[in-house]
Amino acid sequence: MPAFNPLVETLAPPPVPSVFAWGRAYDGSRGALIDLSQAVPGYPPHPTMLSLLGETASSTAYCGYGPIKGDAALRQAYAEHLSAVYGAEIEAGNTHITSGCNEAFVSAAMAVVGPGQTMLMTNPFYFNHDTTLAMMGVKMRTVACRAENGFVPDIEAIAAAITPDVRALALVSPNNPTGAIYPADLLLQVFELCRDRDIWLILDETYRDFLPDAGRAPHDLFAQEGWQDRLIGLYSFSKSFCIPGHRLGAITAGIKAVEQIAKIMDNLQICAPRAAQAAVAQALPALADWREQNRQEIGRRAQALKTVLAKVPEWRIDSIGAYFAFVRHPFPSLNSAEVAERLAKQAGVICIPGMYFGEGQERYLRFAFANADVPTMGLLEERLRNFQPA
Amino acid sequence: MPAFNPLVETLAPPPVPSVFAWGRAYDGSRGALIDLSQAVPGYPPHPTMLSLLGETASSTAYCGYGPIKGDAALRQAYAEHLSAVYGAEIEAGNTHITSGCNEAFVSAAMAVVGPGQTMLMTNPFYFNHDTTLAMMGVKMRTVACRAENGFVPDIEAIAAAITPDVRALALVSPNNPTGAIYPADLLLQVFELCRDRDIWLILDETYRDFLPDAGRAPHDLFAQEGWQDRLIGLYSFSKSFCIPGHRLGAITAGIKAVEQIAKIMDNLQICAPRAAQAAVAQALPALADWREQNRQEIGRRAQALKTVLAKVPEWRIDSIGAYFAFVRHPFPSLNSAEVAERLAKQAGVICIPGMYFGEGQERYLRFAFANADVPTMGLLEERLRNFQPA
Numbered sequence: 001m002p003a004f005n006p007l008v009e010t011l012a013p014p015p016v017p018s019v020f021a022w023g024r025a026y027d028g029s030r031g032a033l034i035d036l037s038q039a040v041p042g043y044p045p046h047p048t049m050l051s052l053l054g055e056t057a058s059s060t061a062y063c064g065y066g067p068i069k070g071d072a073a074l075r076q077a078y079a080e081h082l083s084a085v086y087g088a089e090i091e092a093g094n095t096h097i098t099s100g101c102n103e104a105f106v107s108a109a110m111a112v113v114g115p116g117q118t119m120l121m122t123n124p125f126y127f128n129h130d131t132t133l134a135m136m137g138v139k140m141r142t143v144a145c146r147a148e149n150g151f152v153p154d155i156e157a158i159a160a161a162i163t164p165d166v167r168a169l170a171l172v173s174p175n176n177p178t179g180a181i182y183p184a185d186l187l188l189q190v191f192e193l194c195r196d197r198d199i200w201l202i203l204d205e206t207y208r209d210f211l212p213d214a215g216r217a218p219h220d221l222f223a224q225e226g227w228q229d230r231l232i233g234l235y236s237f238s239k240s241f242c243i244p245g246h247r248l249g250a251i252t253a254g255i256k257a258v259e260q261i262a263k264i265m266d267n268l269q270i271c272a273p274r275a276a277q278a279a280v281a282q283a284l285p286a287l288a289d290w291r292e293q294n295r296q297e298i299g300r301r302a303q304a305l306k307t308v309l310a311k312v313p314e315w316r317i318d319s320i321g322a323y324f325a326f327v328r329h330p331f332p333s334l335n336s337a338e339v340a341e342r343l344a345k346q347a348g349v350i351c352i353p354g355m356y357f358g359e360g361q362e363r364y365l366r367f368a369f370a371n372a373d374v375p376t377m378g379l380l381e382e383r384l385r386n387f388q389p390a
Numbered sequence: 391m392p393a394f395n396p397l398v399e400t401l402a403p404p405p406v407p408s409v410f411a412w413g414r415a416y417d418g419s420r421g422a423l424i425d426l427s428q429a430v431p432g433y434p435p436h437p438t439m440l441s442l443l444g445e446t447a448s449s450t451a452y453c454g455y456g457p458i459k460g461d462a463a464l465r466q467a468y469a470e471h472l473s474a475v476y477g478a479e480i481e482a483g484n485t486h487i488t489s490g491c492n493e494a495f496v497s498a499a500m501a502v503v504g505p506g507q508t509m510l511m512t513n514p515f516y517f518n519h520d521t522t523l524a525m526m527g528v529k530m531r532t533v534a535c536r537a538e539n540g541f542v543p544d545i546e547a548i549a550a551a552i553t554p555d556v557r558a559l560a561l562v563s564p565n566n567p568t569g570a571i572y573p574a575d576l577l578l579q580v581f582e583l584c585r586d587r588d589i590w591l592i593l594d595e596t597y598r599d600f601l602p603d604a605g606r607a608p609h610d611l612f613a614q615e616g617w618q619d620r621l622i623g624l625y626s627f628s629k630s631f632c633i634p635g636h637r638l639g640a641i642t643a644g645i646k647a648v649e650q651i652a653k654i655m656d657n658l659q660i661c662a663p664r665a666a667q668a669a670v671a672q673a674l675p676a677l678a679d680w681r682e683q684n685r686q687e688i689g690r691r692a693q694a695l696k697t698v699l700a701k702v703p704e705w706r707i708d709s710i711g712a713y714f715a716f717v718r719h720p721f722p723s724l725n726s727a728e729v730a731e732r733l734a735k736q737a738g739v740i741c742i743p744g745m746y747f748g749e750g751q752e753r754y755l756r757f758a759f760a761n762a763d764v765p766t767m768g769l770l771e772e773r774l775r776n777f778q779p780a
Binding site: 055063067242262 | 441
């Protein structure tokens with residue numbers, strides 16, 4: 001048998017299916033499984049979203065190939081949405097539609113770094129970012145985020161890590177896995193640092209719609225002079241619209257970067273699925289109120305998790321934000337994969353081990369609290385209190 | 391402004407949009423535009439396909455993430471379909487669903503070759519295969535296909551080109567751009583050659599459903615002992631079901647290769663769009679008769695193109711097959727891009743210049759004859775006869 005590509009063969013298998021397998025091994029003795037693993041909103045899409053998807057998918061208008069960069073209607077609607085969110089002037093030409101945010105990251109990363117070049121990220125990181133760079137042959141270096149800072153990186157640490165071989169810095173805010181929300185002034189410092197060092201800044205804001213401060217721009221980077229020449233923003237429609245199965249994401253970038261990304265997207269898959277593009281173009285303005293209600297609901301879930309974990313203080317929330325909490329488990333002799341496996345099988349709670357997100361995260365578990373409603377969150381108290389890993 | 395990835399920056403822009411732009415510059419003076427450019431069937435999807443897509447897209451059942459390798463129903467339906475097409479036993483576990491066949495190629499290629507390694511293809515080649523390898527940093531070498539052989543490669547030429555650095559050979563049959571159908575015995579020789587040289591064979595059969603011989607296996611490779619350890623088949627649901635906008639393709643491979651491909655697909659986009667998967671799982675058996683009628687219709691279109699070009703013999707069909715013809719234009723002083731641009735703007739016929747598919751193809755144009763019905767094909771005679779590039 002001929003060899004596989006060593007860059008791919010040495011990758012660990014995708015982690016989420018293995019976590020689901022732990023959940024399937026749970027015998028139900030403590031009650032229904034509580035799924036805090038893969039980030040998926042625990043409520044269905046709005047009926048209007050579903051009916052729009054049904055209309056567009058059954059229409060001949062969207063059966064054919066579309067523009068590589070995305071359908072004009074969605075690019076325009078998204079640019080208007082972005083302009084409102086950031087209080088900045090963002091044009092349709094500054095957007096590129098992708099098939100989900102993983103593809104947005106692949107395309108953005110490939111536009112700015114090639115095999116043998118280096119990208120800087122944080123530790124912990126979103127595991128697909130790590131494996132994506134690894135399979136591309138891109139070197140990845142990390143800046144450690146400290147628990148005592150709520151897993152928000154220090155600007156000095158970032159500055160020190162930008163050695164001459166670093167071509168780009170990729171950040172995720174609100175963060176996956178920690179939930180940490182990077183302050184606007186830190187992001188501005190990071191932007192200025194990247195400008196001074198002449199490197200790209202890729203900012204993944206998949207969880208932007210769940211920020212606690214409604215109506216306030218997450219940051220001012222898209223209002224900075226020359227942002228087009230150094231900043232690439234990533235986003236997913238999956239979470240806000242509850243449609244991950246329809247695979248839709250987006251990139252915000254300067255026209256020159258969009259041209260490079262379009263070459264990559266053409267090779268990857270010619271264009272993103274079109275029916276979902278047409279449906280979301282309409283849903284983006286139409287379902288603004290519904291998304292705002294969900295944002296508030298996710299806020300209540302965050303509060304519920306805090307309340308519950310305060311009752312089992314040996315489980316400590318070291319970071320919590322827009323979608324996730326990074327929780328310190330109380331078993332120093334076990335690593336996070338061992339704890340997560342037992343927690344799934346014995347207590348019926350599935351979550352992702354911290355060590356899947358980087359070295360040194362053996363004490364942490366990622367709880368995707370947005371997946372579970374407030375009553376379900378209440379059940380965690382008993383599950384955690386009585387949990388003794390066997 | 392920081393540099394882009396040089397592997398991407400040096401890629402030519404995607405060619406299809408530029409060809410469309412030539413078409414838009416046509417003033418209509420010779421009648422309606424005849425589109426023989428991008429491979430898209432010139433008829434709509436079956437109403438059953440549209441209604442299935444509407445049902446699945448509006449269902450909450452397919453809004454969430456699905457299995458990385460594809461939904462079980464589609465993998466099973468496709469495995470049964472493959473088993474019937476090839477007269478071989480192919481299991482659901484031998485399939486991986488992708489978001490179109492470009493993504494199938496990216497995933498298959500990345501599974502077997504990494505940056506700095508070499509893949510062998512034919513010249514001419516499908517341009518996205520070339521640019522995909524280039525952006526991955528993979529070296530591409532080609533075997534020349536000769537017009538006098540109908541653009542079917544020689545086994546001796548392939549054997550000579552498999553130098554020790556070659557890790558995989560990628561072939562497309564029925565071929566894009568030439569339409570050439572590689573004989574089953576040649577494909578078996580190629581398979582045995584790849585086995586003897588211990589390299590991977592990637593076989594893209596996007597246009598398989600339009601082969602002239604109905605009910606006969608395109609080749610016997612999937613019935614060969616050990617095919618799982620060296621063969622990877624690629625396919626697209628876009629052409630047969632007329633749903634390129636829904637982005638759905640598939641890979642056929644051994645279990646070990648499927649595991650590697652799943653790691654790549656997880657990074658690229660987690661899973662293919664799910665509503666289309668569910669709809670096609672049902673349409674695959676349900677629309678078999680309709681696909682057979684279309685196969686026959688495409689055969690009539692091939693015959694119509696031959697009849698028309700026989701009347702303007704200075705335009706010569708050097709290869710014609712399941713979807714495309716590779717046509718030699720009569721203007722030796724102009725290259726194929728110059729001819730195609732003028733043909734679009736002056737005669738209202740758009741097609742893809744041969745030189746987009748490889749060096750030395752300046753005398754050729756790719757006609758995607760499957761796009762145009764028989765009456766439209768008849769209009770070509772006058773358009774070509776009166777065409778004098780200005």
